């Protein structure tokens with residue numbers, strides 16, 4: 001008899017479980033719009049040319065595989081904070097940023113959650129409703145309490161800005177407010193610059209700490225600087241803030257697990273102390289991060305030539321997503337005779353579109369049309385080709401009505 005009899009079967013992950021179900025489907029028309037991973041027009045995974053170039057450079061140099069320090073690769077930590085905040089930002093000049101290399105966005109969020117649990121006991125993290133499915137798991141496992149603030153308005157398929165502001169105002173002073181830096185997942189709906197200013201006002205009034213999750217820098221608008229403008233706006237006000245970064249999407253380094261946690265502090269002294277405690281938390285969890293992805297990022301961002309090529313490739317990826325978004329919208333308008341306004345699809349940005357399909361409707365998408373997507377009605381446009389837009393529009397129109 002097994003000692004593990006009390007261990008029940010865990011449910012499949014709501015996002016990664018979709019890919020497993022997709023693999024098992026033998027229908028030719030099947031389409032995986034579950035996970036947010038970029039695909040080419042032929043729906044194949046894509047390795048960026050700049051990544052291949054950086055890897056060739058690394059091979060030529062014959063670099064070793066010694067352990068990294070706990071905080072990660074120094075050259076990576078430098079460029080990642082600069083990419084986020086801008087190299088000439090006062091917070092960088094004044095050494096007020098504690099940057100620690102993390103295991104991509106998820107690991108960086110988890111490390112910050114551990115810091116919150118240890119040094120802000122009882123403080124709540126406010127999370128948008130809805131949000132990326134893993135946020136709640138991360139804070140639950142770190143034993144950090146959280147609650148939700150309104151974000152999505154189903155009536156307009158847009159931002160519930162008043163609801164968001166009043167929920168942040170109603171939350172305890174000193175809470176952390178988790179914000180998606182750009183390309184909100186799953187809705188694809190971002191605040192406008194004026195709305196960001198108002199959000200910052202409220203957070204400042206409430207003495208709360210903004211905690212940005214930046215998983216799509218460059219992927220929302222195609223511009224790295226523009227996509228970091230929300231974070232920079234808060235930093236320019238002299239606020240202390242957390243920022244988790246990921247290179248999964250913008251450099252296509254999904255499996256390399258490369259990202260960082262940055263804590264912008266009021267003084268260089270505070271930043272040094274925060275960094276020392278982040279290292280102390282990382283050491284017994286995973287000791288030190290892996291080197292390969294960190295070297296790729298350091299090489300790409302650190303070389304003007306590769307950096308420019310990266311921007312071109314990112315624009316190409318963001319452009320392909322924008323063009324399938326337009327084509328999906330056109331196909332929906334042409335096929336749907338009900339008079340429904342589909343313009344929300346064009347207003348959303350980034351990799352995802354929130355269709356507004358209900359759970360039962362998404363089940364029809366999968367069982368009848370072999371379109372795999374998360375149950376919240378999100379589709380990843382990065383997994384869609386122009387050639388499949390009409391098929392997808394048929395599936396959506398059929399499922400809606």
Ligand code: PMP
Pocket residue numbers: 036103104105106107132180185213215245246247248254259
């Ligand atoms: N945050 C958000 C909002 C995301 O969408 C993702 C990726 N799906 C992540 C964080 C983390 O991804 P990774 O761990 O691959 O960096």
